[in-house]
Amino acid sequence: MRISYLQVVVWLLCWPWLAWSGLPETAQGVGENGEHWQPDPMHEYWDPATYHRPERERMLGVFKEEECTECHRGVTPGIVKDWRASRHAQAVPPVGCPACHGEDHQKLTFPTPQSCGNCHPQRLAQMEEEKKFGFPSHALAMERAVDSKHFADKPKAEVAACLQCHSVASKCDSCHTRHRFDPAEARRPEACLTCHSGPPHPDDLAYFSSPHGQLYQKEGATWDWSKPLRKGNYPTPTCAYCHMKEGNHQVADKAVWKFGIREVNPKTAENEIKRKRWREICADCHPEETARGFFRELDAERQSTWKQLYGVEKILKSLRSDSLLSPAAAERPPYPMDWLARLLPRERIGFYEGQASAFYNVSAIERDYFDMWYFTNLGAYKGMAHGAKEMTQHFHKQLDDNARAIATTAEELRNREKTSKKIDLKPLWLEGEYTRFNRDHN
């Protein structure tokens, strides 16, 4: 089919309008709470296997590879330029636009890990293998996010970003971005940091303030990033060097403390095997004893931090037994997804009682503990796991401050109970039109 320039101009004028003819408003969520949320238009891109809708009224025609590039040189010049610079364009025969998007412009496809895996089966299989190690993992990231109670509970605007990061499971262009698909880009720490940053996972801070990251910052600009991540090619490791050994697309087979939100026993037979895998990586550059010492210190830091956290949990549990947590669980609007909390309202303290859902809608002292356990503790863990001494110290000072502040507040709550028993201290918002409405309609 020949393309006239008039055709191009007409479609260029039309496309901003047509571009929104995608996901219908009636589209449903997926997963355990799927009936309680609706996807946004962008979900078509974050999770194409589930949400991409090929049938659209836009550009009409079935095209050959050269026709796609020819027209898109005008429509999306950056894409064509990146593709031309990629190995896909240079392969014989070239892996052109139709290989990933199809030839029929009304039935365009967006690549999924499975469709990339048709040509890169080993990489796909490695990522899929993560599933056997459970959460967290890249392969399971999408279901982990959408199945979280707070994903369906929270206002839409507050969960808009979740899938941007958790789409690491549903498309392969997270670390080597489209349309260059460059392994050199994926080898650099920045490739991970679009997602591995922010308070619950400050991996950026941890790495950049570690001896490895410091050296990277000083010298990384001069390294030859076209070399694969193998022993001898890089003086200091990047994220992928350590977590994706020799390019293995599998980030879960060594994780002992995982996300860091609960205590684990690092000495189980399975964890001993994981540690051995870790030490083999350090052995590229350090003597065995350096790595052994490092992990001994990590485990000791974790165990002493957990002692401290359990101590604070004890304070909260004793406030709960004395009914001093105010507002109490029964007085708060319940989490819509949490049928158990509706039936048997109870303040959840600590990981095992399900405090993971306590991001909001709790009394002040419970929130203080949530901040301590989630943000401060995870900062200390990530600092320690990456050899970032100052960061670890900083978060430990903060853990001590948090523990002291919570103990002081607990003391105040007890004193208030003694001195002002008769005064009703219920916060104003516990009753009223808005609260009543929320209790029924949240």
Ligand code: HEC
């Ligand atoms: C005559 C011009 C022309 C040709 C030929 C053409 N396209 Fe397009 N394409 C467009 C325009 C204009 C848009 C943006 C408007 C739209 O969304 O329909 C677009 C959009 C796209 C999109 C984005 C769709 C989305 O939902 O974001 C993809 C992918 C795409 N084209 C792939 C291809 C492939 C593959 C071929 C060859 C089989 C091709 N195009 C041939 C003009 C063209």
Ligand code: HEC
């Ligand atoms: C190796 C596979 C691959 C090839 C080859 C490829 N694309 Fe893509 N393309 C992708 C991926 C992956 C996305 C992102 C889809 C998503 O967000 O879910 C994408 C997205 C797009 C989009 C959507 C707009 C955006 O935000 O980037 C357009 C337009 C597009 N491609 C055009 C092209 C054109 C034109 C060619 C040929 C020059 C081409 N693609 C070749 C994989 C490919």
Ligand code: HEC
């Ligand atoms: C039709 C088959 C095909 C599909 C589909 C395909 N690729 Fe490729 N890919 C290739 C070929 C061929 C090469 C070049 C291999 C070589 O030169 O050794 C390649 C190379 C690559 C490279 C290495 C580039 C480099 O500079 O060394 C990456 C990364 C890559 N592909 C990622 C992807 C991703 C991600 C997808 C899905 C969005 C995808 N590919 C889809 C065939 C394909």
Ligand code: HEC
């Ligand atoms: C597009 C976002 C994104 C990018 C880019 C990304 N990740 Fe992740 N990663 C995630 C998410 C989301 C999770 C948690 C998944 C879950 O909820 O189970 C995760 C989890 C992990 C884990 C935890 C595995 C475990 O078993 O504890 C490691 C390690 C990891 N990623 C390493 C990396 C490295 C190294 C890179 C860069 C080469 C990288 N990630 C790039 C989003 C990303």
Ligand code: HEC
């Ligand atoms: C900036 C990127 C980013 C955003 C935004 C994001 N996450 Fe994550 N999430 C991650 C990363 C990275 C991890 C893994 C951290 C680790 O293992 O250290 C993770 C871990 C998780 C985990 C724990 C996985 C496990 O099994 O232990 C859950 C659950 C989760 N995210 C849900 C969500 C929800 C729900 C949202 C939206 C409210 C969200 N995430 C927003 C990047 C992100």
Ligand code: HEC
């Ligand atoms: C967490 C980041 C990350 C994700 C997600 C990711 N890759 Fe990669 N990819 C890398 C890194 C890092 C390299 C370079 C490895 C090396 O140096 O040996 C690479 C290299 C590649 C290569 C070329 C080198 C080779 O030896 O094969 C291909 C092909 C590839 N990836 C395909 C995929 C496919 C297919 C997916 C989705 C199933 C995917 N990648 C998802 C980080 C990632």
Ligand code: HEC
């Ligand atoms: C020197 C090797 C090394 C480098 C470089 C490194 N990490 Fe780690 N990382 C570790 C170790 C060791 C742990 C703790 C493992 C455990 O659970 O025992 C860890 C833990 C993690 C975790 C928690 C899940 C897990 O696998 O235990 C994530 C997520 C993570 N790192 C991401 C990153 C990111 C992102 C970067 C780059 C910014 C990075 N790491 C750089 C060694 C490294």
Ligand code: HEC
């Ligand atoms: C690719 C080589 C490489 C790998 C792999 C590597 N390191 Fe390092 N590491 C270095 C270099 C180089 C330095 C010194 C940085 C400097 O001089 O500032 C260093 C410094 C350190 C330090 C600071 C103390 C010291 O000796 O100066 C610790 C601790 C450390 N590494 C632990 C680890 C652990 C644990 C692993 C494995 C999880 C690991 N390293 C993997 C290259 C590596």
